[in-house]
Amino acid sequence: MKKIEIEEAARVSAETAGGASIGRSDRRSFLARGAALTAGLVTTGASVATRAAEPSQALPVWSRTPGAPMRAYGTPSRFEEPVKRVLTPGYPKVSPGTGSSLTPLQALEGTITPSGLHFERHHNGVPEIDPAQHRLLIHGLVRRALSFSPQALARYPMTSRVAFVECAGNSARNTGPKPLQVTCGTIHGLVSCSEWTGVPLALLLDEAGIDPSAKWLLAEGADSAAMSRSVPLDKALDDAMIALYQNGERIRPEQGYPMRLLLPGWEGNMNVKWLQQLKLTAGPAHTKDETSKYSDLMPDGKSQQFTFVLGVKSTITRPSFGMTMEGAGLYEISGMAWSGSGRIARVEVSTDGGVSWKDARLQGPVLPKSVTRFRLPWDWNGAPALLQSRAIDDKGNVQPDRKTWTAQYSPAHRYHNNSIQTWRVQADGSISNVYI
Ligand SMILES: Nc1nc2c(c(=O)[nH]1)N[C@H]1C(S)=C(S)[C@@H](COP(=O)(O)O)O[C@H]1N2
Numbered sequence: 001m002k003k004i005e006i007e008e009a010a011r012v013s014a015e016t017a018g019g020a021s022i023g024r025s026d027r028r029s030f031l032a033r034g035a036a037l038t039a040g041l042v043t044t045g046a047s048v049a050t051r052a053a054e055p056s057q058a059l060p061v062w063s064r065t066p067g068a069p070m071r072a073y074g075t076p077s078r079f080e081e082p083v084k085r086v087l088t089p090g091y092p093k094v095s096p097g098t099g100s101s102l103t104p105l106q107a108l109e110g111t112i113t114p115s116g117l118h119f120e121r122h123h124n125g126v127p128e129i130d131p132a133q134h135r136l137l138i139h140g141l142v143r144r145a146l147s148f149s150p151q152a153l154a155r156y157p158m159t160s161r162v163a164f165v166e167c168a169g170n171s172a173r174n175t176g177p178k179p180l181q182v183t184c185g186t187i188h189g190l191v192s193c194s195e196w197t198g199v200p201l202a203l204l205l206d207e208a209g210i211d212p213s214a215k216w217l218l219a220e221g222a223d224s225a226a227m228s229r230s231v232p233l234d235k236a237l238d239d240a241m242i243a244l245y246q247n248g249e250r251i252r253p254e255q256g257y258p259m260r261l262l263l264p265g266w267e268g269n270m271n272v273k274w275l276q277q278l279k280l281t282a283g284p285a286h287t288k289d290e291t292s293k294y295s296d297l298m299p300d301g302k303s304q305q306f307t308f309v310l311g312v313k314s315t316i317t318r319p320s321f322g323m324t325m326e327g328a329g330l331y332e333i334s335g336m337a338w339s340g341s342g343r344i345a346r347v348e349v350s351t352d353g354g355v356s357w358k359d360a361r362l363q364g365p366v367l368p369k370s371v372t373r374f375r376l377p378w379d380w381n382g383a384p385a386l387l388q389s390r391a392i393d394d395k396g397n398v399q400p401d402r403k404t405w406t407a408q409y410s411p412a413h414r415y416h417n418n419s420i421q422t423w424r425v426q427a428d429g430s431i432s433n434v435y436i
């Protein structure tokens, strides 16, 4: 490489790598170019970089031969093949598509989930919908019923927003009698975050003309589960969207192609995929999907009718189970935080099981009802440690510890688990999931 190219490469790697990949970049240019970025890391005087050997004369094969041809649609490097969703089919014989698959959170960075790794939850598999035949019907308590083809919808003014989708059953795995020794994604991977683009629902409802007696709407999917949920009209008029695009391309079949209802910050189940009708009603319909599941069972044996807004939550994705610490020294604690109520205001990290806390750095932009990445440099002294993160949102909601969360419900309750989870780092570098 010419000198200028080397400098350019160093600049790019310093700016994009952050602290995490300090070992992969040239230390001198890293320090020179990225000092501001890594102030926290550098003050410790430690380095995780390998001392560079003299450049070898023998070029690797990829530097001596022409590269592969272009591809019409790209896929990740074959070296990243282990990074995939964890499939948990519920009834493999009757309906192999029913169940869920979890996002490998521990292998990902930043805030946006690649579309091919977005978690899935299907009540009767993924329908293959021909967009030319699909319609969205808006009817019920409206002045005039309307039907929209995907093509017609695409002519309306659109908007984009980043939003997470999280299943009410996310982290239910961590409510069992014993902590499971599985990856972060296997515990918490029923959450993903995308940029969604589509038509504000308020626009379509306005065109249909809302009858003053309408207070709710019933949203139904075109899958053979006919999944349906009742949504308060206020939410529909606030920030609900008929999403047509996910991360810039048409929404994936697994996420609701050709269209889904997006209710930012609200329980995943209500984000009805393969959306085919919205019926305006005076009250909630109490469909099978909102009465047989997703209700919070309280200590007195009574159930909450609905839990729409998802609680404030965070998880440390790195270091986490499945990784091994390579001796004492410098690490970055990195994770994700989100809240159904708004923006993340603060994330605190503890390395001593909640005795003391430090504010993590929130990586911008910090968007409402979306995933925020937090980071904290950690100089590990090699002694056992208990890693926790605690998120606080801009409405003052604080992520509860495990005991506080559990005490709110009946012992059998498993939904909406937003409690603090703990990774134990042992002196030998191994990491496990523990209950404290
Ligand atoms: N029509 C329909 N919509 C649906 C579902 C479904 O099975 N059918 N699953 C729901 C559930 S329980 C969740 S958590 C989210 C999952 O969205 P995703 O598969 O895009 O991650 O979609 C919801 N919308």
Ligand SMILES: [Mo]
Pocket (backbone or CB within 6 Å): 121, 166, 167, 168, 169, 268, 269
């Ligand atoms: Mo769900």
